[in-house]
Amino acid sequence: MQVSLGGEGDVVSQGGLGRTRNQVLFVAALAVAVAVFLAVAAARHGFFDLKVYAGALRYWARGGGEIYDYVKPWSTYGFTYPPFAAFTMLPMAYLPWLVSIVVSVTATVVVSVLLLWWLVDPLARRQGWTRWFALAVAVCLAAAFEPMRETVNFGQVNMLLLFLVAADLLWLVADRTPTGRPVPATYRRFAGVGIGLATAIKLTPGIFIVYLLVTRRWRAAAVASGTAAAATLLAAAAAPDASREFWTEALWNTDRVGSLAYISNQSLQGLVARLDPTHPSTVAWLAAVLATLAVWAWRSRVAVAAGDEPAGLALTGVVGCLVSPVTWVHHLVWLIPALVLLVHNAFDAPAGSLRRRGLLGFAVVSYGVLISRLVWYWEGRSQVTTLVGFVGANAYVWISLALLVGLPVRNRSQLVEAGGEADLRQPDRGTSAGQLNLVGRPLTVGA
Template identity: 65%
Template sequence: MAQGAPWRTSHRVIFVIALVVAVTGFLAIAAVGHAFFDLKVYYGALNYWHDGGSIYDFLKPGTKYGFTYPPFAALVMLPMAYVPWPLAIVISVALSVVTSALLLWWLVEPIARRVGWNHWFALAVALCLAAAFEPMRETVDFGQVNMLLLFLVGADLLRLVGQGSRWAGVGIGLATAIKLTPGVFILYLLVTGRWRAAFTAMGTAVAATLFAGAVAPDASRTFWTEALWNTDRVGALDFISNQSLRGVVARLNPSDPSTAAWLALVVLTLAVWVWRSRAAAAAGDEAAGLALTGALSCLISPVTWVHHLVWLLPALVLLVDNAYLAPAGSRRRRWLLGSAIVAYGFLISRIVWVWERDFSGVLGFVGGNLYVWISLALLVALPIRCRSQVAGSTQSGGQPRSGASGGEAGQLAEPGDVAQLGKPYRRPSPRPLKFENHSFAVGH
């Protein structure tokens, strides 16, 4: 065994190098250069503000785009006004890479233990695959803050809420104060009965907002009374990059999109999310709660540009996690891995941009909204792990459990071996196996 370890390590190193080369080649062909467009908006607005102007009056020269985030975000980013532009790029990229690495590690570490992979190998593979993920590469190339927000929320749900920490909710509150969209995770805490964490999140968001109001009263007044309601600063709702339910409705009738139809879809989507998120919380599966609420945020936000879809990343990783909880060679594992591969394949392909100029007709409706359909499928069908599986995923150590071999550590047969993507896979008791049929219920 000791003699085999260097061989396995050398092959893993070769595989990672080959994967890096392949992803680099793919990015050279598929990635679209945005030249840090959004970062230039932030940088210009912050410098304009630093020089005495109103941050919400600034528009990037030749465009209608300006700073759209709350004043607290401006204060967080203000140090950017004191550094040269090249250093601002380095900081933006480094922040996205570091936060992505930490979040991915929290999500893939249980898979690495389950299949017997070295930790460095699992993280390296995950980072390479994430680099090819269109929302991720768009986030980095635009200079967006999406991964920072996802990291703050993920740290809260994956490391604090489940452990009942007194700090639970702070990350969600800070993310909400930086950008309003993560506020949906406060709703998640309320819906799932985590009252203390929910009020901590609300208190943090309010405190950060009041702090910004005290430090920058003019900017705060302008944002909450004017800039927040100026939708022209965001972009056209029917633009193909808007992969939300609002975008779907707008593309059906660009000249007069139905607000009533959109609101009806939002209500229906919220109902499904409440049902599934309560089931995830009851099972103690905070990662599933993060993934389901991330998918919800993409769906119900009026504007979800492609780079905002980084919120789907936890759901894709959890598809793989659930696949490796199923028995090797089972239909369930094949379905889950196949679903993860298909969804990931579409989400690196830029396929929706085929319909950028003409999204009419059935093909335009199906293909031009494909990322929305993926978000919906993940919301409806993402498996929820049972409590014993969640507990097993958080155990320390990197070796398979006793009684299991190699890559199949902790895997037992599932009744009927049926691929039911929306159901939790339940581990039988240590007694002689007696299979029962389990139906999915909110209380589980």
């Protein structure tokens, strides 16, 4: 049964306005709920890491000291990134503190929204959802995500690095863009530049160079390696003393980053270290890392062979968190692509199917754990060595391992449908806007 509000144009106009109003109200309510959640649950770090960066850069650029000699007052923390990172952050040495905060938060928000747009928009178009609404919901959910809020509160650079890598893999390395269109050969010549720059800023994105090698994208791997090497050599030429100290001493001084057994270290190394903080087993850690890398290499090659570059990005982000000796909670923003792709794969499955329910359940549980601050319950507790403590204190590690093993890979035809021209079609013109539900899909109305 269709209720007419006058002429056909009136039905379409009233239905479209009603749907938009409902979506705006839903997003507003979700944003308020997230704001309340953040006010209650989010830890306050006072931009601690940003203070370390700014202090070290001022000490180096304006005080005449060596950047790796700087230690933040009343702490043991100093600058831990390569010299090239110091040059990219150099304006911070001259900016007022409040301006540095504004720049840090704004940059993180902008690149996060762009990344979510690339990941969420193909799903919205494939499902016929209102695209701005899908993005707005994703942004609200990302704001509540513990690694994201920790990145903002610490003033960290994680999302900027993820953005560089994702832009490279999704728009240059891949043969198709996230919209499903072929990547022009002119652009593909620069494939690897973003990964190389991210690696020169912070070494951990170097796992993506290994990803390019494992998946036999030799040219992109060479460009990434060359970019990282050129940036590093340029920094060495400009600051030879700082470069010498970093590569010969600061890089190997693990005391600069804190205890490996600290509860925030949600890597395989952190898991092993918490079993015996005084004498963590190097053999057990290496065995776990090698097994994890073997699974990742196999799954990554399957993803690239199927043409699923987003899955390759997601799997490599996950494995980078697992095998890095230190993966603080804020580093787990690298799991965002995997969580979004879980939802995408769920909605690719038939409605009501066991596969859809299973993948959605996997996504909801993973997201729920990763906004909960669950692992912090065991901070400083001796019960970490009990079974319950071992499971709970390493909860984020288990989520990462589950994503590595359980994230589905789509084939090329599914990706073309999800991002290509066919997905740009609007709902059947025979369906009025008054028959659309909150997200813009056709709504069945019984008689």
